[in-house]
Ligand SMILES: Nc1ncnc2c1ncn2[C@@H]1O[C@H](COP(=O)(O)OP(=O)(O)OP(=O)(O)O)[C@@H](O)[C@H]1O
């Protein structure tokens with residue numbers, strides 16, 4: 001498999017009154033054609049900032065400071081806004097963490113899906129409307145021939161999320177970036193939306209980058225997993241390896257914190273401590289203040305990303321040959 005997206009040395013900082021927030025701080029990451037890559041990590045690790053920077057949607061006080069994002073060989077960081085608009089929503093679609101902000105409250109839902117189809121599939125009138133109905137039906141909106149005239153506020157949160165998905169998929173993107181697409185949905189609807197993403201991915205041959213902090217979703221969706229901690233990628237591996245032989249102490253802690261049906265809540269082991277402030281991240285390995293294996297070198301020097309073969313990479317001094 002070759003990469004569709006190649007992120008190299010990416011740094012995205014927010015220049016706030018309190019100081020510089022190092023939200024994404026030197027990220028290298030590949031997304032292979034046709035795969036689902038899950039990016040996981042606790043709240044505040046920089047996952048959304050990473051996703052937003054791919055489409056250059058990071059707004060002031062944030063900006064991309066360094067690095068490149070090659071999409072099909074073209075560096076998105078260097079494109080003009082005009083060139084980028086040809087890629088946004090056409091070759092790369094994004095579903096946002098908060099669907100309410102992404103739907104326009106003053107237009108009907110049908111019109112918003114129609115617009116996407118007209119623009120990207122280059123069809124108009126009856127044919128386009130037929131596709132609107134079919135898409136709304138696909139994402140599980142009941143009676144689309146009646147509901148297409150309704151406005152976003154007349155739908156539930158789960159339905160709005162599915163409408164967003166309909167819009168994102170109407171353009172048959174090569175890459176779908178889904179940022180926590182099922183937060184705030186109840187479990188049944190969550191499973192439906194995820195299943196739908198999976199199904200449409202197969203049908204349309206899409207590549208998916210899925211962002212989540214839920215290891216259950218990772219197990220259901222991912223081919224490969226990238227674990228993000230405090231602005232950096234700390235481990236990348238095929239999904240089975242992440243569960244069966246996680247190597248980074250942070251990944252191990254994430255796995256131990258997964259609620260399982262046969263394990264009492266009391267037995268869960270929450271990760272001690274919290275994600276550090278990205279205003280002044282800890283020196284050396286950013287996980288060292290929370291790591292049970294921290295050594296002197298960890299407090300001084302940043303661990304390099306070590307390639308262990310078979311697609312497994314880890315940034316931890318425990319695995320470095322010195
Ligand atoms: N507009 C902004 N201005 C200042 N700081 C920001 C801004 N947006 C994000 N940040 C900071 O950047 C860091 C990364 O945030 P980001 O939203 O990317 O995390 P995340 O991993 O997506 O978290 P979550 O799981 O809660 O969505 C955090 O420290 C956050 O406070």
Ligand code: SF4
Pocket residue numbers: 248249250285286287288289291292293294295298303315316317318
């Ligand atoms: S580099 Fe050191 S502190 Fe960081 S995860 Fe590995 S052992 Fe822990």
Ligand SMILES: [Mg+2]
Pocket residue numbers: 047048049097179
């Ligand atoms: Mg986020």
